[in-house]
Amino acid sequence: KRLDRSEPEAKQRVKEVNDFVTITGPSNPLSMFPFLRFISPNSFGLKELKNNRDNSLAMFQELMKEHRQTLDRAAPRDFIDRFLIEMESPDAAARSFTDENLSIVCMDLFLAGMETTSTSLTWALLLMVMHPDVQTRVQQEIDAVLGVGADRRLPSYTDRANMPYTEATLQEVSRRATVVPRAVGHSALQDAPLGGYTVAKGSLVLMHLDVVHMDPAYWGDPDTFRPERFINADGTFRRDEHVIPFGIGRRFCLGESLARMEMFVLFTCLLQRFRFSAAPGQTLSLESRVAAVRQPNEFFVNIQLRG
């Protein structure tokens, strides 16, 4: 379902997601002292968070209603349709296929999938503006693979295999920006030895992905934005297992392949059509706001249509 940016509902949804990443971020005292919610249940943004949750759930319940009314069991259109069909099986509730679970899973996907991808794209544009030479190389590769002038075609995800520099650039963006710096909270199911320490059963475990991405012992020059670090001597793309923007282990990001596809297609489309440069009178930097998702400070760009 597509919402027009000018619609009040679109603005409201974007605001709800922004509130969510801010309120659940590490700068909120609740992140360190969760018991505060019992002392002051409406402070620390909790009231807004609950209102937003109720609004989002209402939106998904409405969508579920529309889906139910138009469901064609022989031709499921999407995730909601498939879930609704699954709910008709006799043991559905025992397998957690319930109305409540569907609306909550939809909300999870919406919250986890929206701000992360758009913020990654924002970082990519900021880094292109700060590194015009990299932008030029990506554009040369796009033009070489997708054609120019009347022969130009839109990118598809399969073009990735022929665009090692673009892929290296996106991998370097995800390393340098680390959009989800602390992954998602995990819990130790049992006492676990780790690097000479014991992580006690029940401990909250937060993986600092940015520490891995910025480790000077491994990268040498972690502060430098340098896609070439992921290009082999023969010009091919080098995947590096130290780049883990989607987390690691059994609970790594469920949306990784979708996010990679979105990022590649949107990024190449934008750079194919436009040249991005810094709007005058501002100092660009990689400083960021502390939220559940790491967001760059506001910046302005000039956008020039490419021939």
Ligand code: HEM
């Ligand atoms: C560039 C975009 C994205 C980034 C950087 C990102 C990053 C992450 C990270 C770091 C985690 C935590 C993994 C862990 O704790 O080990 C995570 C979890 C998750 N992500 Fe993403 N994500 C992105 C896009 C998406 C999209 C598009 C969706 C869905 C449509 C999504 C859905 C989820 C879900 C459901 C989880 C929880 C998985 C679980 O606990 O089993 N993410 N993501």
